Every structure is written in structure tokens, then in C-alpha cells.
Amino acid sequence: MTVTPKRLRAPEDLTVLRQSLVDRTDDRKPRIAVCGDTGCAVCGSLGLASSFKEIIERRGLKDRVGLKVTGCLGFCEQGPVVLVFPGEIFYRKVGPGDVEEIIDRTVLGGELVERLLYRDPITGQKLPRCSDLPFYKNQTRVLLEGNWRIDPNDIYDYIARGGYSAVAKALYEMTPEDVISEVKEARLRGRGGAGFPTGLKWEICRKTKGDTKYVVCNADEGDPGAFMDRSLLEGNPHSVLEGMIIAGIGIGARHGVIYVRAEYPTAVVKIRNAIEQASELGLLGENILGSDFSFDVTISKGAGAFVCGEETALLLSAEGKVGEPRQKPPFPAEKGYKGKPTVINNVETFANVPLIIKNGAAEYRRVGTEKSGGTKIFCLVGKVNNTGLVEVPLGITLREIIFGIGGGIKNGKRFKAVQTGGPSGGCLPEQMLDLKVDFEELSRAGSIMGSGGMIVMDEDTCVVDIARYFLQFLKSESCGKCFSCREGINRMLEIVEGIAAGEGSPEDLDLLEELACAVKDASMCGLGQTSANPVLSTLRYFRDEYLAHVELKKCPAAVCRALIRFQIDENLCTGCGICRKECPAEAIEGERRKPHTIDPNRCMKCGVCMEVCKFGAITKS
Amino acid sequence: MVNMLLNGLQVSVDEGMTVLEAAKFFGINIPTLCYNEGLTPYGACRLCLVEIGEPGRSKLVTSCTYPVGEGLIVRTHSERVVKTRKLLIELYLATCPSSKVIQDLASEHHVTRVRFRPRDEKCILCGLCVRMCAEQMQGKAIGFARRGVDRKVTTPFDRKSEECRLCGGCMYICPACQARCQGPREEKPICNACLNLSQPCLDYFDDAMCFMDPCVACELNSGRTPKSERRNNP
Ligand SMILES: Cc1cc2nc3c(=O)[nH]c(=O)nc-3n(C[C@H](O)[C@H](O)[C@H](O)COP(=O)(O)O)c2cc1C
Ligand code: FES
Numbered sequence: 001m002t003v004t005p006k007r008l009r010a011p012e013d014l015t016v017l018r019q020s021l022v023d024r025t026d027d028r029k030p031r032i033a034v035c036g037d038t039g040c041a042v043c044g045s046l047g048l049a050s051s052f053k054e055i056i057e058r059r060g061l062k063d064r065v066g067l068k069v070t071g072c073l074g075f076c077e078q079g080p081v082v083l084v085f086p087g088e089i090f091y092r093k094v095g096p097g098d099v100e101e102i103i104d105r106t107v108l109g110g111e112l113v114e115r116l117l118y119r120d121p122i123t124g125q126k127l128p129r130c131s132d133l134p135f136y137k138n139q140t141r142v143l144l145e146g147n148w149r150i151d152p153n154d155i156y157d158y159i160a161r162g163g164y165s166a167v168a169k170a171l172y173e174m175t176p177e178d179v180i181s182e183v184k185e186a187r188l189r190g191r192g193g194a195g196f197p198t199g200l201k202w203e204i205c206r207k208t209k210g211d212t213k214y215v216v217c218n219a220d221e222g223d224p225g226a227f228m229d230r231s232l233l234e235g236n237p238h239s240v241l242e243g244m245i246i247a248g249i250g251i252g253a254r255h256g257v258i259y260v261r262a263e264y265p266t267a268v269v270k271i272r273n274a275i276e277q278a279s280e281l282g283l284l285g286e287n288i289l290g291s292d293f294s295f296d297v298t299i300s301k302g303a304g305a306f307v308c309g310e311e312t313a314l315l316l317s318a319e320g321k322v323g324e325p326r327q328k329p330p331f332p333a334e335k336g337y338k339g340k341p342t343v344i345n346n347v348e349t350f351a352n353v354p355l356i357i358k359n360g361a362a363e364y365r366r367v368g369t370e371k372s373g374g375t376k377i378f379c380l381v382g383k384v385n386n387t388g389l390v391e392v393p394l395g396i397t398l399r400e401i402i403f404g405i406g407g408g409i410k411n412g413k414r415f416k417a418v419q420t421g422g423p424s425g426g427c428l429p430e431q432m433l434d435l436k437v438d439f440e441e442l443s444r445a446g447s448i449m450g451s452g453g454m455i456v457m458d459e460d461t462c463v464v465d466i467a468r469y470f471l472q473f474l475k476s477e478s479c480g481k482c483f484s485c486r487e488g489i490n491r492m493l494e495i496v497e498g499i500a501a502g503e504g505s506p507e508d509l510d511l512l513e514e515l516a517c518a519v520k521d522a523s524m525c526g527l528g529q530t531s532a533n534p535v536l537s538t539l540r541y542f543r544d545e546y547l548a549h550v551e552l553k554k555c556p557a558a559v560c561r562a563l564i565r566f567q568i569d570e571n572l573c574t575g576c577g578i579c580r581k582e583c584p585a586e587a588i589e590g591e592r593r594k595p596h597t598i599d600p601n602r603c604m605k606c607g608v609c610m611e612v613c614k615f616g617a618i619t620k621s
Numbered sequence: 622m623v624n625m626l627l628n629g630l631q632v633s634v635d636e637g638m639t640v641l642e643a644a645k646f647f648g649i650n651i652p653t654l655c656y657n658e659g660l661t662p663y664g665a666c667r668l669c670l671v672e673i674g675e676p677g678r679s680k681l682v683t684s685c686t687y688p689v690g691e692g693l694i695v696r697t698h699s700e701r702v703v704k705t706r707k708l709l710i711e712l713y714l715a716t717c718p719s720s721k722v723i724q725d726l727a728s729e730h731h732v733t734r735v736r737f738r739p740r741d742e743k744c745i746l747c748g749l750c751v752r753m754c755a756e757q758m759q760g761k762a763i764g765f766a767r768r769g770v771d772r773k774v775t776t777p778f779d780r781k782s783e784e785c786r787l788c789g790g791c792m793y794i795c796p797a798c799q800a801r802c803q804g805p806r807e808e809k810p811i812c813n814a815c816l817n818l819s820q821p822c823l824d825y826f827d828d829a830m831c832f833m834d835p836c837v838a839c840e841l842n843s844g845r846t847p848k849s850e851r852r853n854n855p
Contacts, residue, residue, distance in 0.1 A: 305768065322765070327664050327686040480765075480772030483745065484667045487712050490770050491737055511736050518708040521681045521701065522667045 007282040009290040011168040014159070021160035025149075030107045031066035033083040033148060037234060038227075038266070039076030039388075044096070045069075048080055051099045065107055068157075071147040071235015072227075074389040075135055078118065083148060088130040091116040121385060121407060135386045138404040140367060142375050143351050144391045147235035152270050155277040158238040164283050166357035167242055170249045171291045174357075179250040180206060183353065185361035187373035192218055192309075192346030193421070193450050194526065195372065195439035198353075201343060205251045205333040208341040213253035215244050216337055216344040218314055219260040219267070222306035223422030224473065226453040228377040229347035231389055233260070233267040236351070237274035241297060243350030245288070246357055248295040251343055256297040259318050263304060271299060306423075306477035310525050311344045313479070324479045325525035346451065348377060369395035369438050376437070376449070382418075382456035383410045392437070399433040402456055413458040417541070421450025423470045423477075424530035426537030427463060446537040448530060462559035463538040463545050468496045470534040478527060485528030488519035492535055500560040504550040513539055558620045561605045565621055568609075570595035572617035579609035579618065625693040634689050641669055641684035649697050652706065652726055654713075654796055655747035656685045660756055663748045667709055668726075672696040681705060707732050717742045718810035722796040728813055739810040743797060746772055750791035758790045 008014050023029070034040075034049040049069045056065055066085075073081045078092035084106050091102065094116055105111045117126040118133055130136045141148075150157045158164070170179050184199025205213065217240060221229040232240060244256045260268055275297050278284040286294045300318045302308050308323040315337050317323030336342025352374055356364045365373040377391045378401065385407035392401060398418055402408070409415050417427040420437075426447030428435065435441055439449050457466065471493040480486045495512045498504045516532035516539075523529050539546060548554050555563040568579075568588075573595040580588040580596060587603040590596030598609070610618040622633045627647060634643040639662060644651050654666035664686040671684045673695050681702065684695075696702065710730055713723045715737035723745075726732075746765075751774060754760040762785035766775050776782035 307768070327683070329688070476769050478769040480746065480767070480769045481665050481748075482667055483665060483713070483747075484709060486746070486770060486772065487716055491712060491715075494738060507736075514708060515712075518705045521705050522670055522709060524664060524667075524683070 005280040011172050011289050014168055024160040028086045031085040033068045033070045035073040035081045036069035037072035040079035043079045045080035068151045071152050072231040076388045089128050090130045092118050139391050140375050140393045141391045166354035167245050170246050170357050176250050182361050186356040186364045189372045191348035202250045205341050205343045208334050210341045212340045214337040214342040215247045215253045215256040217258040219347045220302050220309035222309045223453045225381050226379045228452045230264050230267050232347050232351050234270050237270045239351045240347055243353035245295050246353050254294050257300050259300045259314050261302040307479045367393045372438050378452045378454045380406050380454050383458040384456045394438045395436050397434050409458050416459050417457045419455040421448035422453040423473045424533050425450050426533040429541040462557040463542040464500050465559045467534045467538050474531045482523045484519050484522035489531050499549045501562045502553045506550050566598050568596050569617045572615050578612050582608050582612045623691045627695050638689050640687045643689050660752040662686045666747050672699045672702050714811050715739055717745050717797055720797040724812040735810050745797050749794045753790045753794045758788050760784055
């Protein structure tokens with residue numbers, strides 16, 4: 001159904017519009033949702049969507065069967081993912097050949113297509129509905145709920161499900177002070193990393209004198225492997241816009257800026273489209289919903305620096321200056337974008353705001369902990385069975401996330417550590433699995449909440465190697481202004497590389513620890529202050545493994561190349577010669593049908609021999 | 622005026638001052654490298670760190686950029702500050718040993734060992750030259766380029782600058798390339814010659830310890846005649 005845009009001039013207009021759209025929310029009506037987000041798109045979901053469209057049109061089913069290309073549905077691992085309503089039937093790894101069958105048998109016939117169903121790896125059972133899948137069952141999907149049901153390109157979908165009613169409520173039923181105290185009451189904490197209470201931030205900004213104020217949305221999301229913010233922007237952009245408008249009402253700002261990284265072109269298109277649609281309806285621009293409040297939103301594109309996610313660097317970058325953090329105070333709430341009082345919040349923080357205003361703080365706080373209300377989205381990646389986007393209540397344990405939702409470790413291996421908080425987070429070991437995930441608990445354990453990266457590692461991971469990896473990332477992403485950060489990270493990396501190369505000494509560990517503490521203490525912005533976390537947390541929980549590297553010159557996980565040796569078990573070797581042929585260093589010798597040997601001096605430890613050996617005769621230690 | 626607690630002393634200072642200026646006013650010496658009275662504070666060298674806040678909830682900030690405030694608690698020489706500062710000086714020594722300013726800082730703060738692999742960088746990126754050029758010489762001929770370890774001071778696009786009037790202000794203010802220290806030998810990145818001066822020197826030279834300009838011991842080591850002597854027998 002197409003609706004011609006008509007400017008909404010009063011809150012009643014919005015209500016009338018919503019009522020006219022009510023059949024869109026009817027989950028009993030046959031509807032197909034194809035995930036159009038990057039993970040599934042790479043596996044061909046967009047082609048899939050067009051064949052659904054074509055077949056639906058060809059068969060004249062257009063009025064009976066709805067079709068939506070949605071944002072990320074979360075279970076990226078199983079892509080391309082297709083949901084069929086009614087019933088929320090979950091089809092995985094759907095190919096172009098399955099389209100007709102899904103329409104015939106499921107949409108029209110009400111049967112299941114067995115072979116496309118998800119099979120529980122533990123029980124072996126086929127699970128048809130989303131709500132049966134452990135991956136979804138154990139989540140609390142409040143923010144991501146929209147991604148299932150809303151076409152991000154269509155504002156009417158959002159409005160049909162109560163969208164923008166929070167703006168109407170904030171404008172007509174509340175004072176700006178009420179808005180702020182509601183957000184404070186909800187105990188909403190910033191989802192961008194530091195967890196600063198959002199309501200308090202708004203209040204400071206409201207109280208700062210100034211005619212012009214700004215609302216800035218931080219969509220820089222530079223953590224490797226994290227895509228929570230992108231999924232919200234691409235899957236439900238209006239929820240973020242609505243949050244920004246409410247922030248504008250709260251602090252008395254009339255301009256908003258979304259700073260989004262240039263590597264997110266799809267997100268940029270979706271937000272631009274959302275801004276246009278909202279403006280057409282009078283939900284952005286002059287006199288929103290007929291009130292005397294006006295608010296507009298512009299987009300500013302970043303240029304791919306991790307450090308530009310830091311708020312002060314981001315504001316400078318958005319102004320077109322060099323993206324380098326500056327000393328706080330003054331805080332952005334006092335002196336921010338263009339020197340004016342500015343509220344800067346993360347994408348996910350804004351997406352929470354409409355929920356708080358619409359349902360009230362008390363309802364919102366039913367999920368979460370005493371100090372932090374609501375849910376948090378994590379990107380669960382690494383060596384877990386179910387990877388993807390998961391939304392959980394704050395205060396849930398790491399174990400519930402990794403084993404309950406993630407389905408445990410891949411290939412039946414042992415859990416070793418989980419890294420939370422992106423590159424400058426910490427690695428937490430098995431004994432910390434029952435830790436409750438919230439801002440305080442994580443930082444007490446030596447990690448951070450960060451923006452929500454969660455990387456699971458199994459027994460084949462070497463912590464020295466992990467520390468090296470993250471330091472390398474941080475080394476190239478530090479802006480380089482603070483000597484402590486620039487040179488400190490560089491030197492930490494130098495020491496860790498020495499340890500990985502077998503050149504470390506036990507004194508190096510003490511020096512590393514001393515240096516890490518100094519870098520943490522002496523640096524100005526969050527990047528430097530947290531850059532020591534990967535080092536300090538691994539030293540704290542896995543000191544034995546470091547000691548094995550420096551004292552025994554051994555890498556227990558057999559990862560650090562300088563410290564491992566490849567060997568051929570002569571009882572298993574059949575002398576087939578394939579390893580000899582494949583070895584690029586010509587380090588393997590032996591006669592046909594006789595056990596071969598590896599010359600350790602020539603071996604460059606690439607591991608090709610181990611991969612090609614059909615008899616499992618080659619081991620590394 | 623605002624009241625604050627400076628190393629346990631209740632003091633009152635002008636609003637708008639930085640903590641560094643306040644400490645200087647009360648005769649407390651805080652080492653600096655990227656600070657210069659005539660230039661905008663920059664906060665990059667991190668040597669001027671001080672500890673602020675209640676013990677237990679305190680943090681380190683750079684005094685050259687931190688404004689004084691009512692009720693602020695500042696400790697300029699707490700154990701945490703001194704330990705961090707010494708480590709930073711050690712890092713500077715390992716990175717840029719040929720700067721006399723850095724060698725003198727090491728002696729002044731009793732940094733007597735270097736545990737990092739020595740390197741010989743020419744620039745410590747303190748940014749004094751960039752600010753000198755822009756703020757005092759109205760030149761804006763140089764600035765920073767790149768980030769992280771690749772950061773460097775350069776002219777736009779590394780080309781010869783039209784703006785540069787060859788005034789030399791940048792070289793004048795540079796703590797790394799002005800007055801190279803003659804002390805350290807190649808295999809030893811640390812001089813500490815000043816620390817090893819024996820007592821007789823104190824009568825012999827009228828400047829007591831030689832973190833002052835120029836470093837007497839360094840000049841002695843290199844076999845040249847110290848300034849004070851030159852003055853007596855030209
Ligand atoms: C190095 C660094 C990178 C950051 N990157 C991001 C980011 O990508 N996205 C984000 O929202 N916040 C990021 N932050 C946090 C912001 O500085 C800031 O705390 C946040 O935008 C505030 O919003 P919130 O209160 O809603 O969390 C980063 C901080 C640091 C120090
Ligand atoms: S003098 Fe303050 S940071 Fe350099």
C-alpha cells in the first residue's frame with residue numbers, strides 16, 4: 001500500500017495516520033522478510049529478494065503476500081536468512097532455488113520446508129520458529145525487534161508500529177525537564193563505551209547557557225568486527241532519528257548531526273532516505289507536529305580513523321578540522337560542536353530513548369540492573385557456534401551469552417578467553433564466565449564494556465599473540481599526539497613481539513606491566529588510557545602463558561611461530577611424499593614409502609605440510 | 622580567585638590559570654617539555670602530569686592544560702606521579718638520547734637506566750616549533766601530518782613552503798635539535814654525567830649542579846673547555 005506524504009500538523013494527525021496503517025502490523029497476514037544486511041547480502045540475499053518479488057508479482061499474489069527487505073536479523077552465521085510470517089518461521093541458508101517452494105508450501109500451504117530449518121547442533125532437532133532457536137530464545141530483543149518487522153526504507157512501517165509517538169508525547173505531554181528526568185530515571189547509560197549516564201549528560205547541557213546547541217550522533221563505530229550501530233542505522237534508522245529529536249527537545253537544540261563513518265555507504269543512504277521521509281511528513285524541520293519546536297539533522301561523513309570515534313576528536317573532525325582528541329574539560333556538553341554546548345551520544349543510546357519516553361522509565365527499567373537499565377547489543381564473534389548480533393539485558397552473565405546464546409565453542413574445543421570491549425578491551429578467562437555484564441563489573445575485572453564487541457577464543461589461541469594483534473591495531477590508530485600513547489604502545493608492542501619471538505626475559509614482563517600502567521595513567525584520551533587493557537588483562541589472568549614464552553621458550557597454544565616446531569610421527573607417516581612436494585621451503589626429506597623428516601633449520605613454519613597430510617602424521621608443538 | 626589544595630597547602634589562585642602556572646607561582650617545579658610560556662599549552666609530552674582528586678578516586682592529568690578550579694585537590698609529586706614521570710623520561714631517553722634537554726631531565730629526576738631498546742629519533746613531536754611558527758611568527762608554515770608512529774612535523778605536502786621565511790624560530794625552540802648533548806656514547810643512550818660529578822667541581826664551577834645551561838660535565842667529557850673557565854682565561 002502506498003501512502004502519499006501529507007504533512008502532519010498536530011499529534012492527532014500522527015494518530016490518524018497510524019490507525020490507517022494498522023493492517024501493516026498484522027502478523028497473521030502472510031509476509032516474507034528477507035535479510036538485506038551485509039552478512040546475508042554477501043551470500044546473495046538481495047538476488048533472493050528480487051526473485052521473491054518477481055514470483056509474487058508473476059503469480060498475482062501482490063495483495064495477499066507482503067515482502068520486506070529488512071536490516072540485520074542477527075543470525076548472520078546462517079545467512080541468507082528468510083523469515084516467514086505468520087509464525088516467525090526461520091529459514092536459513094536459503095538459495096534462489098528455494099524461493100518457489102517457500103511461497104508454495106509455507107506461505108500458501110502453511111507447511112514447513114524441512115531442509116531449510118535450523119537444526120539444533122546438540123539435540124539434532126529441527127526448530128521451525130525463531131522463538132524455538134536457542135540463539136533467539138535467550139535474547140531480549142527490544143531494539144532489534146524493529147529489524148524483524150520494519151522495512152528501513154519505509155517510514156510508514158515505523159509509524160505503524162508506534163514510531164514517532166514518543167516525539168509527540170515529549171512535545172505535547174511533557175516539559176523538557178520531564179524528558180530529561182525520565183531518561184535519568186531510566187538509568188540509561190551511554191552505549192558508546194564509557195557508560196556515562198545519558199540523562200545527566202543532557203541535564204548538564206541543558207543547564208549550560210547558550211542560544212545554539214547541538215545534538216550529535218556518534219556513528220563512527222571503528223572497532224574491528226563490530227557492527228551493532230550499523231545494524232541499527234540500516235535496520236531501523238528512524239528509531240535513531242527519533243531519539244535525536246527527543247534529545248533536541250530535552251536540551252533545547254534545533255540542529256542535529258550524524259557523524260557516520262564513510263565505510264558505511266549503505267547506512268548513509270538509509271539515513272539520508274529516512275531524513276527525507278521524516279522531513280516530508282513534518283517530523284523533522286520547522287514546527288514539528290505543529291509545535292513551536294524545530295529540529296533538523298545533517299550527515300557528516302568520517303574518513304576512517306578509529307580515534308575519530310572519541311567524542312572530542314569526532315567533533316573536531318565534523319567541523320572539518322584534524323580529528324585529534326583534546327583535553328577535557330571543557331566537556332562537549334559545555335563546549336562542543338562549533339564551540340557550542342553539545343550532547344553527543346552513541347547510535348544505540350539514541351535508539352533506546354523513544355522506548356523510554358513511550359513506555360516510561362519504570363517499564364524500561366524492568367530490564368537491566370540497578371545501576372544501568374535496558375539491554376545491550378553485542379557482536380558475538382570468534383570461536384563460538386552461533387555468531388551474530390545479540391541483544392541481552394544488562395546484568396546477564398558471560399556464560400549465558402557465550403554458551404546459552406552462542407551455543408558454546410566451535411568443534412567441541414575448550415573455552416579459553418573472551419575479549420570484550422573492542423581492541424582496547426580486556427581478555428577474561430574461564431573463571432570469570434559468571435561475571436555479570438555491566439559497566440562496573442567489567443571494568444573491575446580489567447576489561448571494559450566498550451561499544452559491544454565480544455570475541456570468543458578457544459584453546460588454540462595464544463594470549464601473547466592476541467595482545468600483539470590488538471597493540472598493532474592501536475599502534476596504527478593512535479593519533480600520535482600524546483607521547484605516552486604513541487611511544488608507549490609502540491614499546492609495549494616491541495616487548496610483546498620480543499616475547500612472541502622467544503627473545504623475552506622474565507624481567508620483560510615486569511617492564512611491560514610497569515609501562516602498561518604508565519600508558520594507562522599518562523595518556524589523555526580513552527584510546528591511550530585503555531590501550532593497556534589487552535596487555536594488563538592477559539598478564540593478570542594468563543601470566544603462566546607469558547612465563548612459558550620467556551622461561552621455557554614455548555608457546556603452549558602452538559601459535560607463536562618462532563617457538564613452535566613441526567614434527568612427523570614416523571609411525572603414522574606412510575611416505576606418500578605430498579608434504580615434501582608442497583613444502584615451499586623444501587625442508588622435508590624422505591624416500592617414497594619411508595617416513596619423512598622435517599629439517600627444523602629450513603622449516604619456515606607455514607603449516608602447509610600439516611594441512612595436506614592425509615594421515616595426521618604431522619604435529620606442531 | 623579560587624581556592625584549592627596544592628600538595629596539602631590551602632592556596633588561592635586566579636581563576637583561569639592552569640595548574641602548572643599555579644604551581645610555578647608557589648615555587649613548585651614541575652618538569653615540562655612541550656610547554657612554553659609564550660605559546661598555547663598543548664599537552665603532548667605528558668611530563669607535567671599531576672594527580673588530581675581525592676586519594677582513591679584520583680587521576681593523572683597534564684597540569685599545563687588543566688584549569689584550576691574551586692576545591693581542586695592537586696598533588697604534584699605523589700608516588701604515582703613520580704613513578705609515571707620517571708618511566709616517561711626513560712622512554713624519552715630510549716627514543717631521543719641525543720637531546721641535551723632530555724639528558725638533563727634524566728639526571729634531574731634520577732633516571733639512571735634505560736630498559737628499552739635504544740633508538741635515535743630526531744623529533745619528539747612536542748609541537749613547540751609548530752606553535753612557535755603559527756603563534757609567534759605568524760608563519761603557519763609547518764604542521765603535523767599522518768598519525769600514530771608515522772606522525773611528523775612537515776610543510777604541506779612535504780614541499781618547500783612559500784609561507785616559510787626561514788626565520789629559524791622553529792629551530793630556536795626545539796628541545797631535541799638545539800644543543801645536542803655530547804655526553805652519551807653510541808652504545809649507551811644515557812649520559813648521567815651530571816650525576817657523577819664529584820664534589821670538587823662544585824667549588825670549581827660556580828653553577829652548582831649542571832642541569833643548567835650548558836651541561837658542564839658533558840662539555841668536560843668531550844674535552845672542550847667549560848664556559849666558566851673560558852670566561853676566566855680567554
Ligand atoms: C578511541 C575511542 C574510540 C571511540 N569510538 C567510538 C565509536 O566508534 N562509537 C561511539 O559511539 N563511541 C565511541 N567512543 C566513545 C565516545 O568518546 C563517547 O564516549 C560516546 O560517543 C558518548 O556517547 P554515549 O554516552 O552515548 O556512549 C570512542 C572512544 C574512544 C576513546
Ligand atoms: S608540558 Fe604539559 S604535556 Fe608537555
